[in-house]
Every structure is written in C-alpha cells, then in structure tokens.
Amino acid sequence: MDFLLDIAEPGQSAAPHAGPVKRVVGIDLGTTYSLVAAMSTDGGPLCIPDAEGQCALPSVVHYAGQRQIVVGRAAQQLALSHPERTISSVKRLMGRGLQELQKDPTHATPPWPLQDGEGGMVCIDVADRLVSPVEVSAEILKVLKLRAEEALGGPLQGAVVTVPAYFDDAQRQATKDAARLAGLEVLRLVNEPTAAALAYGLDRFEGGADRQGLFAIYDLGGGTFDVSILRLEQGVFQVLATGGNSRLGGDDFDQRVLTEIVTLLGEEGLDGQRLQACRQLARNTKEALTTAEQVNMPLPLPDGTVWQQAMTRSRFETLIEDLVRSTGLVCRRALKDAGIRPEQLQGVVLVGGSTRVPAVRRYVAELFGREPLSDLDPDQVVALGAAHQADLLAGNKESELLLLDVTPLSLGLETMGELVEKVIPRNTPIPAARAQAFTTFKDGQSAMAIHVVQGERELVSQCRSLARFELRGIPPMVAGAARIRVTFRVDADGLLTVAAQEETTGVEQSVVVKPSYGLSDGQIEQMLREALTHGADDMRLRLLHEAKVEAERVLHALRAALQQDGDLLSTAERELVEASAGRLLESLLVEDHERINQQVSRLDKETTFFAQRRMDRGIKAAMQGRHVGDFA
C-alpha cells in the first residue's frame, strides 16, 4: 500500500489520524457584525482582522450601480446617503416569508420594499434589482472568506458557520445556502451559545470529584436572543435545553431609542436619509450609555443648525425594560426543560454585544442569582468557538472534546382539526429520527396530505409551516387499513428531512422533502454559475479543486482505516480495495473533475463492506462488558 502514503504531504507524520493541517475557519454571521476566526500557530483561536486591523465586519451590504457591491464599514457610511440601496440586519429576514414578516408585530419596517420571492422566501427590492436575504448574506460571507484566504495563504477547505440556537429549520437552511453560495464548504452549522461555551473552555471550570459542571449561556446579539443550558463532563459539551427568541436583540434597543428621538424631534414623516441619521444617532447613544450616565444627542438639521437633546441611562433603561425582562421567561423555561434550578449552575456566561448594556448584566445577575462570567470579548467569543470546532472537525488535532446539541423547537404534523401532533419534541438530542404511523380515514382514499410544522403551540396556525406535500398512489383499501409511516430525520446540522411511505401493500412510496423555504441544489448551482460567468475557467478550476480535495480526503481516510483495521479484510478483499484506490489515484492525474468524482463514488461503494465491519468492531469494543440490563 505504499502509493497511498504518497498522498501525505512531505514532512507530515504518518500517524493514523494526522493528515496535512486543513485550512478551516469559524464564521459568526451576525445581525450587525460578522467575524471570521482560525486557529493560530500557538494553538488558540484568533479572529482575523481586515487590512485596517478591524475584526468585526459590519453586516451591511450596499448595492451601487453597475452591479457593484460594497460590504462592511464603507457600506455603513453609504447607508447615510443611500439608505434605499443599503441593506443591514439581513439576518432577521433569513428563511422568512413576506406574509409572516408582515404579521409579526415586532417587525420594524425596513427602508427597502420587500416582495414575495421564489419558494415563499422574502426578496428585497434594492435599487435596480431583487435580491434574496441568502444572496445578501453570501456577499458578507464572501468578504470574510477572501480575508481568511489571504491571511491563511490559500483556499479554504471548510468552515463552521454559527446560527442562533433558536433558529428554525428554514432559517438554518437559508444560512447553509448562503455559505454554499459564497463558495464555502460547510463542515457544520453550530449553535452560537454552544460555540461560545467551547471558546470559553468551560471544561477548565469542571470542578468537584465528578468532574462535571452545569452552565447557562446567555447570548443577546444584535437581532437574536438565545439561552442554552449545558452540562460539561470529561470534555463532552452536552446541551440539555435551549430557548430563545430569533427576533430580539440590540436592534430593538436601537429602535426604542430611535422612536424616542423622533418623538423628541417632533417632526412627522422623516425621509429615508434623516431617518437613517436618527438611527445611527440612536445606536451611538445606546453604546455611549454603557459607560456614561448621560449622553448628548446632537443632530445636524437641514437648515444648518444642530438639534440637541440629552438622554440619561435611567431613561434608556426604562425604554428597554420590557425587552430585557422578556428574556427572563425564556431562561426560566430553559432551566425547567433542563430540570435544573438556578443555584445548581456553576456559572453563567455572557455572549453577544448587547450583554454590554449594564441593565442586561444586572438583570442576568438577578435572574440567576450570581455574577455572570464575561472575561472574553462578547463580540468575538462565538467566532472563536466556531474556529475551534472547525479545527476539531477537520481532524487537525486529536481531542476528546465533543459538542452534543439539541433541537430548539418541536417538530410535528398537522392532524385532524388543525391540531399539531408533535413528532420530535424540543430539546431532543440530534441527530434524531422519529417515525409516526397514520392511517386513511375514508374508504378508497388514494392520497394523504402531509403538513410539517415547527413550534410549541397546539394549533397549526400558531406554528411555523415548514413544508407541505402529498403522498399519492395509496392502493384502494377500507378506511383505517392503510399504514402510512411518516419519518422525521434531523441531521447533525439540525436540518430536517421528512419522508412518508405506505407500508401494508409492500408497494413502497417515499417522498423526501426539504422545507419549502430555501434553495434547491439546482438553484444554488445556477447562481454560482451566473456569478462566475466572466470566467468559465474559474468554475471548472474550482470544481476540479473540490474534486481533488475530496479524493485526497477519501484516500487518506482509507489509508488510516487500512492501517488500523486492515486485519478485517481477507487478502482477496484487500486487493479489491487497493485496486479501487489505485483507479482513483490514476484519475487524479487527469484534470477532469467528473472522472475524479466518479472514481470517488466507486471507491466508496466498493469499500462499504469494510466501513460497515469497522463500525461493528467499534461498537463491540465500546460495548464490551456491558449488558442491556445495565441500562435498565
């Protein structure tokens, strides 16, 4: 098997798991700011700054003429003069429909018109074009990707992208689509509070004889609020419960201050530019009140004079009091779901820029009965944790650390009377699968409508509709005789697929749906092609590069497997495997991505039995000396 060893780069160790170090990053795609981080040479994660030394990229995208796009601080500046061409806080629109946003009382009208887009997803009418929130987010991600590639000296091989723990399925799907559109290979979507826990290295707090700790992560960002209750034991970060509000954050604080400023100004019908100036003033005021007891609010008026008023911290705290207190309900429910009393916690960790607000800190301290931990920069901690997780997933180092997460919201089906039947309850560990049996209620019924919803309420109309589909071709039977099995699967990214089949007749029908929001693979590919039209070669090179990376990964994994468990194969089997690997290696010499991909999937098929045997051996080893009775 010498040829397989040739794949390792010179100077790399040949230990079973140590491959070449992968260029991977963690990305915090935030409502107001986004960051990218990577492992530094000394082993800790670091945020990657731009040329001016700034880590936080404002999540603002400006659409100029001639298809020119500006992202970040420059876009933030342009927002003052061209608010209608500049999109901010796009995260709040991710994976959402127009109607749903209009129904939402907390939704502040953005300065750009919204429209119904493809697949029920909202679209933004910005100047001369229609863009989806996925595309806008992809622009932000592209800038971070480029920044990281320059800093790390080559193309990225993968990224962990974080999402609020309380993001529903459509919001997660949209985030993953945005990353793919930006040309990132998503290693995993990770929940923001879980990433923060990893960054904090909460394992260092593990105290006591049983080496376990319970922690609450309170994460209040620009547009989303999350709380997670975690148990930490021997390097395993197990999320016990999570809760939140994907429509609550610092933006809402700004909005309250903005409303106050507009009232004080006493002017009706401010135009876009004036409103934008007031919004900026509101944010500056909020930030200044973190340290100051009172802040002056100067606003230049069109007539050349300057309007001026002051705001005290206590006035600000009154304005936001109900928003802050609404987080308490969510925390109490999460604690209850986890079966934990506040005094059992070892610590509470603050994450997200909005936890700088003194009133928020005071409230958290009161709620949990202890001073929260905040020794890491609350703006950076999520990205740092994501980088750490990316490094683990890439297999760059051996580690015992493992994140075990849960579903934030219950998943269910519509049943008779517009009621929801929960199939996977909230806070179920993922990956998860659950099947539910249904039957027909009419004689000869040949189809069944299946409506997938997400949420905690009993009525369908109060939950989030994720997908609708119809199972057809049920053979004629009397009512109640058919057996329709609906299976829900949630993968390690927290993404759902649903399948339905009729079981009694042996004629298996199966439909797999993705949520109706989000983009199909075809659409993504189409958009990628369009983005790269000016260079068809770019596209080909990129596909070839991806195919090669994948081939090398597969060959490397196989080499490690043969070293470790080669004894599971007979001589004949081993020859078969080697021949297959040899074909893949040969295909690498020809610069043709399709051919390489074909050989990769062929090798995969031809080594399935080997993978299965290795898995069985692993399970036997793990279960050695244990008996079913031990678990009862």
Next chain:
Amino acid sequence: MQQPYQDLQRAFHPDRFVQRSATERRLSLEQVTHLNRAYQTVKDPLLRSEYLLERSGQGGAIDEKALNREPAFLMEVMEQREALEEVEITDPQAMQRLQSLRREADQRIAQELAALRALHGATAVDWQAVARCNHRLRYQRRFLEAMDQVEEQLWQQDG
C-alpha cells in the same frame, strides 16, 4: 448510563467522521441517531415502559380507546382540567393555586412511576396493567404541559 452514552458518542458522533468517506459518514449518522433514541428511551421511565410493552409483543392486544373510557380515569381528567380552567390569570393567588395543582400532579406521577416499577419488576408482567399506567402517565405529562402554558402566561404578566 451517562458514561457509556458519552463513550459511544465520542466514538461514533458525525463530528468524528467529517473527513471520512460518504458511507462512513452515513453509518455514523445512523448509529448516533439510534444511540440518541436509545438514550432518550432508557432515561425516561415512560418511554422505557412503552418500549418494553412494545417489545413484549403484547402492545397490539391493548385497546387504547377502552383505556380512555375508564370511569375512574375520566373522572380524574375532568377534575384536573376543571381545576386548571378555574385558575384566573388575573387572580393574585393564581401562582399558588397553580403550584398546588402541580404538587398534586407530581404526586400522581410519582404513584404511577412506583406502580410501573413494581409491575415491570414482577416475574410475570401484567402488560394490561402496564398499558393502563403508561396511559395515565402520558395524560399527566400532557397536563403538566398545559400547566406550563398557564404558568408562562403568569410569568409574562409579572415580567
């Protein structure tokens, strides 16, 4: 139970297989999905009891509708529901009343759990009785959820 669960997770979680072949990734996902299911089932007395009933092969003989119609059960359900409906959100005593209802429900649950332990511990298990216990427990759980919703309304009210 926590220990073997974590050991198996460490060995088979999809995070450990990101760099492996598609087949290995799929197998890891399947194994850990089963593992999570098994862990949830073993950890929760009701799920465990339902699973044991299903595995006994006696589940098919149980008439769920008949269990629903049992007079003693119906009586209990009506009383509890009525008591909950009588809790007025605006009543200053609402939280205390809710807590006393919760204590009652918790007591009932504890009784059913003790009964289940005894039933499953017997040399010849009375599956009909197990099914009845499961059924009552399931109902009590749902009642707890209904109380949670009222409690949240109360929390919301006092902020």
